[in-house]
Every structure is written in structure tokens, then in C-alpha cells.
Amino acid sequence: MRTYDQFCAAARALDVVGDRWTLLIVRELLIRDGARYTDLQYGLPGIATNLLANRLRELEEHGIVTREAAPPPVATTLFRLTPRGEALKPVLMALGEWGGPLLETASGEFRSHWLVLPLERRLQDHRPEAPPVTIELHTGDQPLLIETDHGRVHVRPGTVATPDATLRGSPPLILGVLGGDLDLTAACAQGLDFEGDPDAVRRVARPAVAESQTAE
Amino acid sequence: MRTYDQFCAAARALDVVGDRWTLLIVRELLIRDGARYTDLQYGLPGIATNLLANRLRELEEHGIVTREAAPPPVATTLFRLTPRGEALKPVLMALGEWGGPLLETASGEFRSHWLVLPLERRLQDHRPEAPPVTIELHTGDQPLLIETDHGRVHVRPGTVATPDATLRGSPPLILGVLGGDLDLTAACAQGLDFEGDPDAVRRVARPAVAESQTAE
DNA sequence: CGGCATCCTCTTTGATACTG
DNA sequence: CAGTATCAAAGAGGATGCCG
Numbered sequence: 001m002r003t004y005d006q007f008c009a010a011a012r013a014l015d016v017v018g019d020r021w022t023l024l025i026v027r028e029l030l031i032r033d034g035a036r037y038t039d040l041q042y043g044l045p046g047i048a049t050n051l052l053a054n055r056l057r058e059l060e061e062h063g064i065v066t067r068e069a070a071p072p073p074v075a076t077t078l079f080r081l082t083p084r085g086e087a088l089k090p091v092l093m094a095l096g097e098w099g100g101p102l103l104e105t106a107s108g109e110f111r112s113h114w115l116v117l118p119l120e121r122r123l124q125d126h127r128p129e130a131p132p133v134t135i136e137l138h139t140g141d142q143p144l145l146i147e148t149d150h151g152r153v154h155v156r157p158g159t160v161a162t163p164d165a166t167l168r169g170s171p172p173l174i175l176g177v178l179g180g181d182l183d184l185t186a187a188c189a190q191g192l193d194f195e196g197d198p199d200a201v202r203r204v205a206r207p208a209v210a211e212s213q214t215a216e
Numbered sequence: 217m218r219t220y221d222q223f224c225a226a227a228r229a230l231d232v233v234g235d236r237w238t239l240l241i242v243r244e245l246l247i248r249d250g251a252r253y254t255d256l257q258y259g260l261p262g263i264a265t266n267l268l269a270n271r272l273r274e275l276e277e278h279g280i281v282t283r284e285a286a287p288p289p290v291a292t293t294l295f296r297l298t299p300r301g302e303a304l305k306p307v308l309m310a311l312g313e314w315g316g317p318l319l320e321t322a323s324g325e326f327r328s329h330w331l332v333l334p335l336e337r338r339l340q341d342h343r344p345e346a347p348p349v350t351i352e353l354h355t356g357d358q359p360l361l362i363e364t365d366h367g368r369v370h371v372r373p374g375t376v377a378t379p380d381a382t383l384r385g386s387p388p389l390i391l392g393v394l395g396g397d398l399d400l401t402a403a404c405a406q407g408l409d410f411e412g413d414p415d416a417v418r419r420v421a422r423p424a425v426a427e428s429q430t431a432e
Numbered sequence: 433c434g435g436c437a438t439c440c441t442c443t444t445t446g447a448t449a450c451t452g
Numbered sequence: 453c454a455g456t457a458t459c460a461a462a463g464a465g466g467a468t469g470c471c472g
Contacts, residue, residue, distance in 0.1 A: 001236070004240065004262065005262070005323070005325055006240075006261070007322055007323070007324050007325065007326040007387055008312075008330040009312040009313070009334060010239070010312040010333075012319060013312065013314050013315030013318065014240070014311065014315075015318075016315075018236070018239075023230060023234075024220065024222075024227060027224075027226055045222070087314055088314060090310040090313065090314070091310040091314055092226050093310075094306040094307040094309075094310040095225070095226040095229040095230065096226040096229065097306065098225075098229050098303055098304060099226055099230075100225045102225065102228035102231075102232070103225050106223055108221035108222050109221055109223065111222075114223065114224040117226075
């Protein structure tokens with residue numbers, strides 16, 4: 001990117017991460033630190049491969065990403081964020097916060113791991129002393145697993161033998177229920193497929209704000 | 217901008233404000249809400265005039281900016297942020313926070329009003345009950361005025377007849393002193409021109425973190 | 433003067449094919 | 453798997469002109 005060449009911290013930041021696709025590459029690496037080139041391509045539908053290669057090189061030059069060549073047996077390259085790269089998380093979160101209202105419709109491409117950051121932001125274990133619970137989400141390309149961990153809640157791709165609850169449905173329904181914008185029964189009426197213990201969901205979901213009845 | 221077309225809040229946000237110059241236009245309007253076209257051009261050195269016009273139209277279409285035609289006597293147009301536009305402030309602040317370390321050198325264009333947001337973020341009135349103080353900053357194209365107001369601190373372009381203190385010097389020096397990264401005497405040794413009451417500066421500046429001796 | 437629109441050039445992006 | 457090479461299309465930059 002042509003530099004703005006301004007003595008302004010925000011402009012300097014945009015000089016580095018303001019290029020098209022750049023912040024979305026950082027998003028991918030925030031969700032799954034240690035990603036292969038093809039993982040990134042999969043998580044960034046539509047990106048041209050030369051652009052991905054260029055951006056990764058620029059991010060490396062700016063000290064945001066490191067390239068880690070795994071030893072010969074596996075022979076693959078892993079891309080990771082440096083601490084400086086991880087420091088971009090507040091930027092992505094602020095953008096996500098602002099962009100939330102634009103998500104009314106579930107159009108376009110979707111990868112279920114994109115829910116990891118927004119869900120971790122919304123979820124909280126309201127009964128940290130109780131035994132841990134696990135919830136499986138099925139919405140998109142691969143299942144997600146929610147796990148409580150001493151008050152914190154972790155979200156990652158994965159499954160477990162006997163989850164306490166399982167949710168299947170469109171991303172807005174899942175996000176609505178867990179984000180506290182949609183009642184569980186209302187979501188089921190709108191097509192959510194729910195199995196297991198409703199209390200497991202209530203335990204981690206953000207409390208409802210009031211009368212809201214529509215998916216985010 | 218070609219849309220990313222992803223069901224991801226951050227990607228949706230970038231669909232709207234990810235274009236080149238867009239967030240810097242928002243920055244200008246966050247600093248001085250109610251700006252004329254030429255004010256924006258002045259605050260965005262290097263922008264092509266057609267680009268500014270296009271971006272303003274897009275921002276208007278997205279409900280981020282409103283255009284207010286002043287009545288015939290003055291015959292000028294004022295651009296303002298909507299609440300939705302003001303909601304972008306956390307995004308700009310997060311970018312600024314991350315970009316701060318890139319400001320080591322005072323190269324490139326500079327407009328003193330660009331200091332308003334970073335300064336308001338750093339400053340705090342540590343003695344709210346004491347009578348208000350004013351500090352003038354001279355560093356760039358126009359003087360800035362810092363005013364305490366019942367615990368809050370406001371920064372705006374302007375001057376006052378008898379400020380409690382006056383700082384003249386390069387932007388990094390000013391930012392270093394007020395941000396708590398640079399001792400006042402050290403800054404004077406590096407070329408800061410200081411007049412008035414040092415306590416006025418200490419009252420609003422962010423406390424030093426420890427041993428730091430270099431400008432940010 | 434303030435607020436653009438037009439025209440032209442140059443750079444960046446996108447799409448696809450191909451390679452060690 | 454992790455890219456490079458190539459080429460067409462879109463966008464940005466810069467100059468200038470227009471109109472109330």
C-alpha cells in the first residue's frame with residue numbers, strides 16, 4: 001500500500017494493516033495460531049493466491065507473522081502471529097463489534113471457526129464452581145466445541161463423545177441464542193435443533209438484555 | 217470495494233470502512249464533527265478530490281455520515297458523523313493504540329489536530345477539585361488548547377489569553393511528555409520549549425510508567 | 433471560493449494456470 | 453503444499469475544468 005505518510009498513529013497502523021485482506025489474514029491467525037498456507041486459503045474464500053503470498057511476506061517483514069518450517073517428516077510451513085500480531089486482536093474485536101449489526105442475514109460464505117472470536121467475547125461461565133460442561137455447535141463446515149474452564153469459556157473446532165448440549169442451526173440462530181439476543185425456545189421455533197440440557201446453554205450464554213426476539 | 221461476502225462481523229465492517237482513506241475520513245470527523253469539504257481535504261493531505269467525494273457519498277449511503285447544507289447566506293456544506301459513525305471511535309482508538317509504537321520518528325505530514333484523540337485518551341485531571349487549568353500546545357499548523365473540566369480533560373484547536381502553561385516542540389516531544397513516556401526536564405533537554413507552571417502539566421499528564429527516557 | 437466531475441495514467445487486485 | 457507467472461479488470465493518484 002502506498003503510505004499515507006502522516007504523523008498519526010492510526011494512519012501508521014493502516015499503512016501496515018490497511019491493505020485489502022490483511023486484517024482478515026490476521027483474523028485467521030488469531031483464531032488458529034499456527035496455520036498452513038492452505039488453511040489460510042480455506043479460511044479466506046476468494047483470496048487470490050499471489051495476494052495471500054504477498055500479504056504473508058509483508059506481514060513477516062513488519063514483524064506481525066512468523067514462518068515456521070516444520071522438519072522434513074511433515075514438511076509443511078506454519079504461519080504464526082508474533083506478540084505484535086496478537087496485539088491486533090483489539091482492532092479485530094472493535095471491528096467485529098461495530099460490524100455485528102450488519103450480520104442480519106446469513107448470506108455469503110461461512111466457516112464455522114469464524115464464530116470463535118465473537119463467541120468467546122460473549123460467553124461467560126456463570127457457575128464457575130459447578131462441574132465443567134461442553135456444548136457442541138453444528139453450523140457450517142465443521143463442528144465447534146464450547147468448554148468451560150474455571151470461569152473462562154473456550155471455543156474451538158472439535159467434538160466430544162457426550163456433550164451436555166448440542167445446537168444445530170444457521171449461524172444467526174446460534175449467535176442469537178448464545179449472544180443473549182434470542183430466547184432458546186424462540187430459536188427452536190425459528191428452526192434451531194436443540195438437544196441436551198438447556199441449563200448448559202443458559203450457564204454460558206450471555207444473559208438476555210430484555211425484550212429482543214430477533215436473531216442478531 | 218468489492219465485498220468479501222463473508223458471514224463474519226469484522227469482514228462485514230471492512231466491507232463498509234475497509235477502503236483506502238475511509239477510516240481516516242472518519243478520524244477527521246471524530247476530531248471535528250461538522251467539517252467542510254475543504255477542511256477534510258486539509259486534514260487528509262494527499263487524498264484525490266474525486267476520491268474524497270466518492271467516499272463521502274458511500275459513507276452517506278451507509279448511514280455513517282450526514283450532509284448538512286447550511287442556508288444560502290453562508291452557503292457551505294457540513295459533513296457530520298451519525299451515531300453509527302461515532303460508534304467507529306473504538307476502531308480508530310484501537311488502531312491508534314496499536315500504531316503508537318510506529319510513531320518513533322516525526323516524518324511525514326502533520327496536522328496538530330491529529331493529536332486530539334491520542335491526547336484525550338492519555339490525559340486525565342488528577343486534581344478534579346482544584347480550579348481548572350489550561351495548557352497551550354504549539355506544534356504544527358495551529359495551536360491546541362487543553363482544558364480541564366470537572367475531572368475530564370478536553371483538547372481542541374484554540375488559544376487562550378493566559379494559559380497556565382505553554383509547550384512548544386515537535387509532536388513526539390509533546391506526546392512523550394503528556395503521555396508519561398518522557399520526563400519534562402528530559403524533554404526540555406531534547407528541545408522542548410516550556411513556559412509556565414510545570415504542575416499544570418503534571419496535573420493532566422499520564423503518570424510516568426517507570427524508567428522510560430525516550431520519546432514514544 | 434466550495435464542492436465536486438472528467439480524463440488520463442499508474443498501481444493494485446482478481447482469476448487462472450503452472451511449478452518445485 | 454506452498455507458492456510463482458501472467459494477464460485482464462478495477463481502483464487510486466494527479467491535473468484540470470465546471471458550476472453555483
